[in-house]
Amino acid sequence: MIKHLQELLEKAVEDLQRKGIFPKDLAPNISFERTRNKDHGDFATNMALTLAKPLSKPPREIAQLIIDELIESSHVAKVEIAGPGFLNFFLTENCRRQVIKQVLKLRDKFGDNQFGNDKKITVEFVSANPTGPLHVGHGRGAAYGASLSNILEKSGYQVQREYYVNDNGRQMDILATSVWLRYLELCGEKVVFPDNGYQGDYIVNIARKVRKKYGDKFIFNNQEVYEAVPADEKDGGNKESHIDGLVTNAKNLLGKESYGKVFKIALKNILSGIKEDLEKFNVSYDSWFSEKQLHDGDTIDRALELLDDKKYLYEKDGAIWFMATHFGDEKDRVVTRENGQKTYFASDIAYLLNKFERGFEGALYVFGADHHGYIARLKAAAKGMGINPNDIEIVLTQFANLIEHGEKVQMGTRSGKFVSLSQLVDDVGVDAARFFYVMRSHDQHLDFDLDLAKSQSSDNPVYYIQYAHARICSIFDKLEQQAMHHNLEIGNAGLNLLVADQEQDLLRAIASYPEVMVAAARTRAPHLLANYLRELAQNYHSYYNAHQVGVDDENLRNARLNLSLATKIILANGLKLLGASAPVSMFSEDMKEQA
């Protein structure tokens, strides 16, 4: 529709140019926006305002010239000049109603668009280290990444959802060692658990599995375990060198094979836990990409060679550095440490290269706000390897505070006290959890009100939307019981009977869905969809309270049913994209049945 209006205006401008009223070299930027206020019609353009300067004429005068030149359109009822010089377009009522037919025909494809131009992209999100279960802090990235991926997919991107598994680093060694130490404890050895080890109970559970599978095979006595290990922090030493010493001993005592077994059990258990948690959270991935495979293959070496060939690497203090400052980063970054080990950043570079080698045309990263320091260096690496930095995009999600009884829930990994994502889902349900995380802009700090999310009341925005959906389902049920069967054709034929204010409002809302989808995709903002669904539900609730759908008049009834069905389709579609369900009934026993 916007396109149609643009063509009308382009035509008018051309004619004015031909008549010599507008200069020939004028190339106006004609943009339309849906009006916020219905008194301003359906669509408005500010083009007369933007032309005021180049034409040195008052905007309202220009607007009048354009209107006089506009040709008739069967879709446009009238065009008005308003305010400082806006052109307000009013569509014919008939034109507005056509959208219902479209929704009923396209069903869940309504709103699909080609904004993404078939671009092949990876969306990487969460990617938490597999050293423990996901906590609520990861929830926002998960909800955001999953919802955004869904929206991008509907908007013409080819999306690959990816989880980067950091299964190759010091943290993983600490994990494996933590498990081994708990195992020794279980076997009756005396162990003082290190300050910097992973404290959680889940480590003990994994240790149990190790013991069950391998019995006493990995036992060493206390003296061997602590041989030449520097003192821990609690004993006045350094917790980092203490744990490193333990890791070294673990590797030496167990030997490569046995150590590998412990390592593998730990990784496998934690990773499958993470997968379960995400699945429970209605988040799915297309691939789980292992960092290890970058090391095992030659990708890291090739990536570094690529940089080296272009003289972007140099040696200093025994380490190898990447000239990130050359590409706008604030400092150069080490890629190979003095001890010969590759840094985490080296893997990142390789992974980036790998994404483009696999044929992706864009890489989108969803990071927590604490990682914002990575943007510059990642873009620098891209530039260094000859990848267009515009093809990599990093979106930050701000932190979420959990609020319970009006108080911030304190969390810290040090205290070992954190609320797991799984626990949150158990408490508030997937629907509310997913919705709460994405209902605010991702770059906004978020207060996640647990009590509100738990409340099964009007206070809870997700229920509000689901209720509208359930309500519509209930109408259809009811009429079906009374043998007033819904007839699409009769409904479509009677659309001209939809004249009530609330019906017009609802039509406006329905018609704007595709635009919301594009906007959400373009600005990477799922919360736009969440807000939109609230508005759509609001429009329906108002309508429902003002008018009876199940009236005796067959024509009007079916027209209203068509309108209701169109609303229902969009509600269900939108909820699905955000990872929430669209229940047929809000009665709790029915909700359970649904699940």
Place this chain on the structure above:
RNA sequence: GCGCUUGUAGCUCAGCUGGAUAGAGUAUCGGCCUCCGAAGCCGAAGGCCAUGGGUUCGAAUCCCAUCAAGCGCGCCA
């Protein structure tokens, strides 16, 4: 100290690439069930868009400064 992000109603937040009278929810107050589900609807009240400058036809939006909050600044991952 430097850098990134943020500051809008009592509270939680929208406000698209600068546009028309700054909007929701919640809390508060007042109405609406003989009627398809009241987890709903209708109405009232609530604002120096942190502060001070600047850019222009026009600024919550862009620029600068100040104040306040969060985060980051390792040969950690």
